[in-house]
Amino acid sequence: MRAVVLTAPGTPLQEAELRRPVPGPGQVLLDVHACGVCRTDLHILDGELARPKLPLVLGHQIVGTVAEAGAGAEGLDAGERVGVPWLGWTCGECRYCRSGRENLCDRARFTGYDLDGGYAEQAVADARFCFPLPSGYPNLQAAPLLCAGLIGHRALRLAGDAERLGLYGFGAAAHVVAQVARWQGRRVFAFTRAGDDEAQAFAAELGTVWAGGSEEQPPEELDAAIIFAPVGALVPAALAAVAKGGTVVCAGIHMSDIPAFPYDLLWGERTLRSVANLTRRDGEEFLALAPQVPVRTHVEPFPLAAAQEALERLRAGDIRGAAALEVRPS
Ligand SMILES: [Zn+2]
Ligand SMILES: [Zn+2]
Helix, strand or coil: CEEEEECCCCCCCEEEECCCCCCCCCEEEEEEEEEEECHHHHHHHCCCCCCCCCCECCCCCEEEEEEEECCCCCCCCCCCEEEECCEEECCCCCCCHHHCCHHHCCCCEEECCCECCCCECEEEEEHHHCEECCCCCCHHHHHHHHCHHHHHHHHHHHCCCCCEEEEECCCHHHHHHHHHHHHCCCEEEEEECCCCHHHHHHHHHCCCCEEEECCCCCCCCEEEEEECCCCCCHHHHHHHHEEEEEEEEECCCCCCCCCCCCHHHCCCCCEEEECCCCCHHHHHHHHHHCCCCCCCCCEEEEEHHHHHHHHHHHHCCCCCCEEEEECCCC
């Protein structure tokens, strides 16, 4: 099968012919139709996440059709369309797994990091971690639901019932969260890179009440903010923008160092927290919610061979909405 492979962090992805993977017990083999491109893929490529499997097939927003089921893979039939998220396997035994927090599992394995992902014509996945996908979404449009959507949903839940919500970094996740938050009756304030008029116009199209640069103060205090951009300096900026009792959620897996800031910014019962990974429950909830809103994903497609280009465009902030690889058009 054709694939795009990371052989060493800091070097470009390479096209390769790999042996077709064989589904092990409990796994399914998928024909990959599309795979979303995520900021996390860029962190892995750049060596900012410590221990990827190498060589590695990136990609943790896989939309595929079941081609073959391994022994004991229950609940999925050949021909069924499913999505594979970042959470690829959990132990089911540790204190986190046993308390409904499998996102924090000590032994979790992640798709496109510990396990080969979807930048390839075929992939294997544990059947228990595959989600049926809502039928109204074509393959490319479904792909960003699987990380931008799921992690965004979890971050939004952990932001509490904030009426005035700030989103720092208006990329794939924020463009989904903005739609859900607005549907829930919240008012959304979008923060982009300074001077990024296109991203601010895109945010306005999605119904945000204000869009500006991340160094700007919003026109009124916020009740919560979610930081999607991997920039530590946004933490004190967001704390300065939220009202007393407000929450700042860091939703990325990696961030540059957070600069020191005066305690005053946290005082007043402000909360600062991160969001890590997802649970299968998050996935089920969000994939049921998305068609109700309905969330419409804006996707820029790239062929599999252009995965590196897609990542560089993402790095440059040059993607409107989400990027996804179109692997096997169906
Ligand atoms: Zn992701
Ligand atoms: Zn566990």
